[in-house]
Amino acid sequence: xxxxxxxxxxxxxxxxxxxxxxxxxxxxxxxxxxxxxxxxxxxxxxxxxxxxxxxxxxxxxxxxxxxxxxxxxxxxxxxxxxxxxxxxxxxxxxxxxxxxxxxxxxxxxxxxxxxxxxxxxxxxxxxxxxxxxxxxxx
Amino acid sequence: xxxxxxxxxxxxxxxxxxxxxxxxxxxxxxxxxxxxxxxxxxxxxxxxxxxxxxxxxxxxxxxxxxxxxxxxxxxxxxxxxxxxxxxxxxxxxxxxxxxxxxxxxxxxxxxxxxxxxxxxxxxxxxxxxxxxxxxxxxxxxxxxxxxxxxxxxxxxxxxxxxxxxxxxxxxxxxxxxxxxxxxxxxxxxxxxxxxxxxxxxxxxxxxxxxxxxxxxxxxxxxxxxxxxxxxxx
Numbered sequence: 318x319x320x321x322x323x324x325x326x327x328x329x330x331x332x333x334x335x336x337x338x339x340x341x342x343x344x345x346x347x348x349x350x351x352x353x354x355x356x357x358x359x360x361x362x363x364x365x366x367x368x369x370x371x372x373x374x375x376x377x378x379x380x381x382x383x384x385x386x387x388x389x390x391x392x393x394x395x396x397x398x399x400x401x402x403x404x405x406x407x408x409x410x411x412x413x414x415x416x417x418x419x420x421x422x423x424x425x426x427x428x429x430x431x432x433x434x435x436x437x438x439x440x441x442x443x444x445x446x447x448x449x450x451x452x453x454x455x
Numbered sequence: 456x457x458x459x460x461x462x463x464x465x466x467x468x469x470x471x472x473x474x475x476x477x478x479x480x481x482x483x484x485x486x487x488x489x490x491x492x493x494x495x496x497x498x499x500x501x502x503x504x505x506x507x508x509x510x511x512x513x514x515x516x517x518x519x520x521x522x523x524x525x526x527x528x529x530x531x532x533x534x535x536x537x538x539x540x541x542x543x544x545x546x547x548x549x550x551x552x553x554x555x556x557x558x559x560x561x562x563x564x565x566x567x568x569x570x571x572x573x574x575x576x577x578x579x580x581x582x583x584x585x586x587x588x589x590x591x592x593x594x595x596x597x598x599x600x601x602x603x604x605x606x607x608x609x610x611x612x613x614x615x616x617x618x619x620x621x622x623x624x625x626x627x628x629x630x631x632x633x634x635x636x637x638x639x640x641x642x643x644x645x646x647x648x649x650x651x652x653x654x655x656x657x658x659x660x661x662x663x664x665x666x667x668x669x670x671x672x673x674x675x676x677x678x679x680x681x682x683x684x685x686x687x688x
Binding site for chain 2: 345349352359360361366367368373380381383389393416420422423
């Protein structure tokens with residue numbers, strides 16, 4: 318009894334889902350993703366994925382965009398939490414509250430997604446790395 | 456017997472295991488493109504600036520994510536006996552990759568794929584997020600690295616394969632590797648002709664190999680030593 322009722326419910330639901338999915342896929346044709354199609358096709362071609370349908374390429378692009386946005390959002394929360402934390406020494410408090418994507422926040426947020434990213438020790442990607450914040454501002 | 460075996464074992468152990476899929480360095484153009492795209496995504500979340508190393512790392516992760524999605528979908532398609540992937544393979548791949556963080560409905564892996572929670576999440580994402588198109592159009596490279604579209608078979612090119620055992624649906628041989636007009640190595644008949652010219656059977660049934668080029672005669676003198684010995688004696 319339970320199975321029959323669920324199957325009849327599922328039949329209607331599936332119909333709705335199918336139409337929703339078709340709409341979604343056709344809406345992807347008009348959607349301009351942030352990650353360009355050419356880039357996605359390049360990587361997909363490298364990976365051995367083969368499908369001539371542009372909608373699937375767009376779906377991959379959208380999925381990647383969503384993943385990147387989640388990672389960036391998590392890093393942003395880490396960054397905001399660090400800035401909002403009370404600092405005892407007021408001279409050390411940074412003056413500008415600019416939100417900068419740093420390796421520290423990024424590695425913390427990526428760790429939740431199973432990516433172990435580590436800053437190299439003694440890694441200097443800009444001439445001011447490693448200096449005091451006070452001298453950096455000058 | 457034991458020492459050489461042991462030594463061989465050591466030598467085997469010394470050479471490092473080779474990775475079947477060595478990580479190839481990403482092309483600079485693709486890396487630059489994904490840098491821009493990821494920077495746009497970061498900008499849309501509220502960041503105002505980014506460290507170059509962090510941006511590079513995040514765009515590298517983006518490339519790897521696409522690669523992992525494509526690889527997983529292609530594997531699933533191949534496991535089901537297809538060469539081209541379809542939406543079901545892709546949804547399964549997306550589910551696999553988002554399983555680490557979890558999604559609605561992940562507890563029921565036997566449910567219908569098209570009603571997957573991951574796919575619904577993507578639908579909601581597309582409806583909620585603003586479109587941020589890539590700032591510039593990208594020139595499509597004509598000679599792309601995708602090997603799938605490049606080759607033409609012997610049948611499509613309208614040529615006959617140079618060997619009888621090569622089926623017509625195989626891709627054409629590259630130019631200059633095997634001369635199609637009888638250059639280079641030559642066809643099978645020519646090779647056989649050469650072979651028969653070189654091997655001539657003599658009367659007893661043995662094969663004598665004749666060298667193709669003529670050589671000057673060489674004479675050997677035998678018994679020179681014996682004469683000397685006789686003189687000494």
